[in-house]
Amino acid sequence: MSDRLQETSNIWITGASSGIGESVTRALARGGHRLVITGRRQGALEELASVAPERIIPAAADTTSKEDLQAIAGTLENHGDLNMVILNAGTCEYLEIAHYSSDVIEKNIRTNVIGTARCLDIALPALRRSRAKGQPATLVIVSSSAWWFPFGRAEGYGASKAALTYFAHALRADLAAEGIDVVVVSPGFVKTPLTDRNDFPMPFLVSTEDAAERIVSGLARGKNEIAFPKRFTWMLKALGALPRPLIDRMSASMARKSNTEEENNG
Numbered sequence: 001m002s003d004r005l006q007e008t009s010n011i012w013i014t015g016a017s018s019g020i021g022e023s024v025t026r027a028l029a030r031g032g033h034r035l036v037i038t039g040r041r042q043g044a045l046e047e048l049a050s051v052a053p054e055r056i057i058p059a060a061a062d063t064t065s066k067e068d069l070q071a072i073a074g075t076l077e078n079h080g081d082l083n084m085v086i087l088n089a090g091t092c093e094y095l096e097i098a099h100y101s102s103d104v105i106e107k108n109i110r111t112n113v114i115g116t117a118r119c120l121d122i123a124l125p126a127l128r129r130s131r132a133k134g135q136p137a138t139l140v141i142v143s144s145s146a147w148w149f150p151f152g153r154a155e156g157y158g159a160s161k162a163a164l165t166y167f168a169h170a171l172r173a174d175l176a177a178e179g180i181d182v183v184v185v186s187p188g189f190v191k192t193p194l195t196d197r198n199d200f201p202m203p204f205l206v207s208t209e210d211a212a213e214r215i216v217s218g219l220a221r222g223k224n225e226i227a228f229p230k231r232f233t234w235m236l237k238a239l240g241a242l243p244r245p246l247i248d249r250m251s252a253s254m255a256r257k258s259n260t261e262e263e264n265n266g
């Protein structure tokens with residue numbers, strides 16, 4: 001039996017101002033936990049905090065900015081011993097191959113990899129302080145299952161989430177001796193403002209409430225890998241295990257179809 005979330009926990013979550021992070025915040029607050037919530041939009045954070053003002057503290061910051069993060073380090077310290085950090089802030093920018101620009105790659109890497117890594121500058125010392133007092137300490141990194149198969153247009157997003165997952169798994173190895181768990185969350189498609197911009201079919205799309213329920217219950221059950229919905233992630237895993245020439249043919253055909261649709265619509 002896991003000791004995660006069994007007692008009232010102090011949690012920092014990024015990317016709380018919308019989508020998956022917002023629903024996870026609501027679910028954890030309903031469970032009686034105490035949260036510091038981060039995103040860039042102060043107004044959205046304040047609105048969310050108003051559902052349980054005694055237990056949710058807004059701390060606005062751009063997670064790619066070292067200065068912003070240092071400015072909220074005190075809020076985290078005053079919140080009490082930190083038991084869990086959920087690094088969920090992220091973006092998804094697609095590449096239009098006819099107008100290739102490395103800026104698209106940079107934006108994905110900057111927010112999803114560098115931003116997450118920077119959060120650890122303030123999160124890791126806080127988690128270590130909790131471990132030193134014998135308390136549970138868990139680091140949760142929200143990645144994606146998108147990089148398990150090479151999707152056209154997802155060069156930047158997929159590369160960023162592949163790098164982020166490697167980062168998390170290597171941290172898991174390094175932090176095991178200190179008793180700090182590292183959890184990787186790999187969602188399929190979830191209906192959020194991020195995916196509302198997508199102009200292609202999203203199989204097995206789930207709601208943010210459904211996603212939050214799967215994440216929170218997986219954490220409470222002590223899981224270190226949380227991937228959902230299973231019918232989507234198993235399909236991606238099976239496709240990813242095919243011989244490379246077959247994968248290349250399938251992904252090229254999907255990319256051609258999507259680029260033709262794009263041209264027809266544009």
Ligand SMILES: NC(=O)c1ccc[n+]([C@@H]2O[C@H](COP(=O)([O-])OP(=O)(O)OC[C@H]3O[C@@H](n4cnc5c(N)ncnc54)[C@H](OP(=O)(O)O)[C@@H]3O)[C@@H](O)[C@H]2O)c1
Binds near residue numbers: 044063091190192
């Ligand atoms: N939706 C899906 O299908 C799906 C699938 C797999 C993985 N994911 C991952 O799940 C996470 C949440 O995505 P979502 O779908 O819930 O998207 P979303 O609704 O757009 O939420 C993204 C969150 O990240 C925050 N954020 C973005 N850039 C930031 C920055 N530089 N500094 C601080 N906060 C920043 C946004 O807050 P502000 O705008 O206030 O800064 C917002 O709260 C992302 O890491 C995404 O890659 C999503």
